[in-house]
Amino acid sequence: MKYGMLCRAAVINYFWGQGTATPQSVNEQAALVAYEALEQANVCSDSMDLVPRPTYGAANVKWVVKQVAKIGKRVMSGDTAIYNACRGAVGVRYKSKLNEALMGIKHERM
Amino acid sequence: MNGCKQALVALLCSLVAAGCMADDWVLLSYAGLNFSVPPSPQAMGVKGDDSDFFVVRYGAEKSKQYVAFTRFLAEPQYQCDSIEFVRAALGELKKTECDQQEVTMFAKVFANDKKHGLLKKENMDVFYSELDDSYFLFVVTPDKSVIKIDSDFLSEADMKRVIGL
Numbered sequence: 001m002k003y004g005m006l007c008r009a010a011v012i013n014y015f016w017g018q019g020t021a022t023p024q025s026v027n028e029q030a031a032l033v034a035y036e037a038l039e040q041a042n043v044c045s046d047s048m049d050l051v052p053r054p055t056y057g058a059a060n061v062k063w064v065v066k067q068v069a070k071i072g073k074r075v076m077s078g079d080t081a082i083y084n085a086c087r088g089a090v091g092v093r094y095k096s097k098l099n100e101a102l103m104g105i106k107h108e109r110m
Numbered sequence: 111m112n113g114c115k116q117a118l119v120a121l122l123c124s125l126v127a128a129g130c131m132a133d134d135w136v137l138l139s140y141a142g143l144n145f146s147v148p149p150s151p152q153a154m155g156v157k158g159d160d161s162d163f164f165v166v167r168y169g170a171e172k173s174k175q176y177v178a179f180t181r182f183l184a185e186p187q188y189q190c191d192s193i194e195f196v197r198a199a200l201g202e203l204k205k206t207e208c209d210q211q212e213v214t215m216f217a218k219v220f221a222n223d224k225k226h227g228l229l230k231k232e233n234m235d236v237f238y239s240e241l242d243d244s245y246f247l248f249v250v251t252p253d254k255s256v257i258k259i260d261s262d263f264l265s266e267a268d269m270k271r272v273i274g275l
Contacts, residue, residue, distance in 0.1 A: 019159075029172040040219070088185055088212055089219035093241070096178035096260050100165045104172065105153040 007072025008034070008065065012098065014075045014083070015041075015091045021102055029101040031065045037094040038071060041086050135271065140164060140179045141257055143249070145272050147177055148264070168263070175263045177272065182248060182256040188212050192256040196248045200226055200237040220246065231275055238269070245269045 005023035011034050012021040021030065075083070135146040140162075147166050157163035162181045169175035184192040190208035197203040199216035206213065220226060225240040229247075237248040247259040247269055259272060 027172075033173055086215045086219060088187065089216040092182075092216070092258070093219055093244075093246075096163070096165065096176065096180060096258075097173045097244075097262065099157055099163050100155070100167060100176050100178065101173035103155045103157065103165070105155050105167065106172075 004066075004069040007069040007076060010072040010076045011038075011068055012102075014080065015087060016095060016098060017091075020098070025102050025104070027101065027104055028061050028065060029104075030098060031068045032061065033094055033098045033101050034068050035064045037090050037098070038068075038083075040093065041083060041090045141181065141251065141255070142253070143251060143257070144274065145179070145259070146274065147272060148268070177259065177261040177264055180258045180260075182258040185212075191254075193250050193254060196237050196250070196256055197235075200239060200248065201228055201235075229270070229273075229275060231273055236273060236275075238266075240266060247273060249273065 002023075005026060008026040008031055009021045009023045012026060012030065013019065015034070015037060026034075071083075074080070134149060136149055136151075138145045138147055148168065151166045151168055152170060153167040155165050155167075160181070161183060163178065164180075165176050165178040167174075167176045182192050182196070184190065184195055188195045188208055189212075190198070190206060194203065194206055195208050195213065195216070198206040198208045198213045200221055220239040220241070226238060229236040229238055231249075234252065235250040237250075239246040239248075244260055244262045245264060245266060249257040249259065251257060259269070261269060261272075264272065
């Protein structure tokens, strides 16, 4: 199993509770939602930048997925204190969006 | 059959009964209460966890154009039940057993500098919060629980219609 997948799942399970995601269930959309939630937590903390931002232009999906994995690595190492502010409230705010993304319901024309 | 599965069956039956009445909202029963959602969803899902998460999606893209129903369960760190917590964070409850930091942070996300308040429906309190990109309702039910209903695309008027106001 790829280490990045473990890290991304770690971020999601940290914010939304153990068992919310498995490494296999974290698709791109779920990673994007997690990043959006982390940005909100960043605003909530009123402190330093918790979430990296791209140096040039807008963030693309691959860049976001990579950043979420990096944050997941910090979470897995126990370095979570800076993400604690608003963790619960931000989790509630984005839970539906994240759950819907994780469910991966694809619309296909029959 | 748990609340979520009941909701799904009720919604499916309503969709069949609705037939060509495309403009009529669809009746939904969730956790023993009646709600309604816009017609013609693209997808629906039940997570099957403790929170009875149930989502109805209206677009083709994942996590967009949805309305979701969840049992809002108190987290251990709240140090109080979900009703008291929501009242403390979004209502006028000043004296509370709830953890003050958790209440403050919840209010920061859902209340401070945001349109929020209390609606009344048939003796039920419904706390609402309007964010930039979503709308939240926290329904205090007669059986002393809280249902969270949220959507990233329904308007305030639409959300009121969901709960029958």
